[in-house]
Amino acid sequence: MSFYDNDLRSEPYYPVVKFYYYKEWSQFEMKPHAHEAIELMHVLSGSCKVETKTDSYQLKKGQIIFLDANTSHRLIVQEKCRMFNIEISFQQGRTAFPPFCEVYKENEALRLMIDNKKPHMLLHDSDDTYQCLRRLIMEVDKKSQQTDFMVQLLLSEYIIRVAGLAEINYTETDQQYTSRVISYIHQNYDREVSVAEIADAVHLHPGYLQRVFKVSTGTSIHEFLVSYRMKKAKAMLAETDISITDIPHYIGMNSQQYFSTTFKKYEQCTPSAYRKTHQYNDKLRRKSEDIKHSIER
Incomplete structure (x- = not known):
């Protein structure tokens, strides 16, 4: 039947x-x-x-x-x-x-x-x-x-x-594919992730997905990923006392030099200078051990 x-x-x-x-x-x-x-x-x-x-x-x-x-x-x-x-x-x-x-x-x-x-x-x-x-x-x-x-x-x-x-x-529309890419990045920014992997996760050809994402957001998938990592890095610099040398490992950038160079490109200052300027309220700070504990849970 x-x-x-x-x-x-x-x-x-x-x-x-x-x-x-x-x-x-x-x-x-x-x-x-x-x-x-x-x-x-x-x-x-x-x-x-x-x-x-x-x-x-x-x-x-x-x-x-x-x-x-x-x-x-x-x-x-x-x-x-x-x-x-x-x-x-x-x-x-x-x-x-x-x-x-x-x-x-x-x-x-x-x-x-x-x-x-x-x-x-x-x-x-x-x-x-x-x-x-x-x-x-x-x-x-x-x-x-x-x-x-x-x-x-x-x-x-x-x-x-x-x-x-x-x-x-x-x-499914192009905007829905874009939303799925953004959601995937939000869940996986802390490790190495490629455009090919993201395309496979949303079941689209990488080249086509790149074009769809660019039209929808005005930026490339790679640029969006790096920008989101910088946003997370700024939060850690301002609100925690996690070592600057450890922060790259929390955001999927395992090279300290690459992290520092990229951060300076986005913020026009070094990570240490950003921390000195923005980490002004002790009540906002959390111990790195607390961060690690919450991640393990």
């Missing part, structure tokens, strides 16, 4: 897990084939290619391919690829959990996905989606009637989360 069958929108059906497995493929080419069930492949490590009659998708860790029922496809693995596959179908009837048609009516992302009727699509996985899938499989493995409700609950949640990933594909 297709994910887009009209009966699913109006008749009482519920989703079921037909089959699932973990598998590491190595230098493998699968013959074209199709399943009666809907199939989702989560790439856990490595990379692979999935070909349909009309498109070819290159997948890597953190990506999913959605294949509607009866969609002809084949898997190609040049080196190694570990993945998790799950096949889902629908059965008519009612359970203790609301039927799929009710879930469809209540969830906007699910309605959007079904209305778009794409037989196959590449999605970028999220930790929430994969963790939901893992909880679902744990319940399925119990093979107990007492877990039926939980399976229905988690399977419906999984489908909704997949629909949410599809919605991002339809609607």
Whole structure:
């Protein structure tokens, strides 16, 4: 039964897990084939290619391919690829959990996905989606009637989360990509981080992401990262007694010379001169041991 069958929108059906497995493929080419069930492949490590009659998708860790029922496809693995596959179908009837048609009516992302009727699509996985899938499989493995409700609950949640990933594909704007880059920098400025790594995290080509970010902010990703590190350095100089030689290690700049040169370029003074000018209130200062303790927590 297709994910887009009209009966699913109006008749009482519920989703079921037909089959699932973990598998590491190595230098493998699968013959074209199709399943009666809907199939989702989560790439856990490595990379692979999935070909349909009309498109070819290159997948890597953190990506999913959605294949509607009866969609002809084949898997190609040049080196190694570990993945998790799950096949889902629908059965008519009612359970203790609301039927799929009710879930469809209540969830906007699910309605959007079904209305778009794409037989196959590449999605970028999220930790929430994969963790939901893992909880679902744990319940399925119990093979107990007492877990039926939980399976229905988690399977419906999984489908909704997949629909949410599809919605991002339809609607994500350049500004949203820029916001994700800024959020990533805020969470990772304290270590070495490259534009290629950031682009991989937001699932865009580095060159395209650079252009999008420049248009949105007026500055490059690298310049924004350095500027944010200088902002953090100024706060540490003014509000803590962390040694100036240690501060670079807190902001992902492991060279003291590079830190001092960069700081002077941005602030027109040395870090020590900035501290003398701005660290005037002892009540604002915190011991470096307190900083380290809060980071370790």
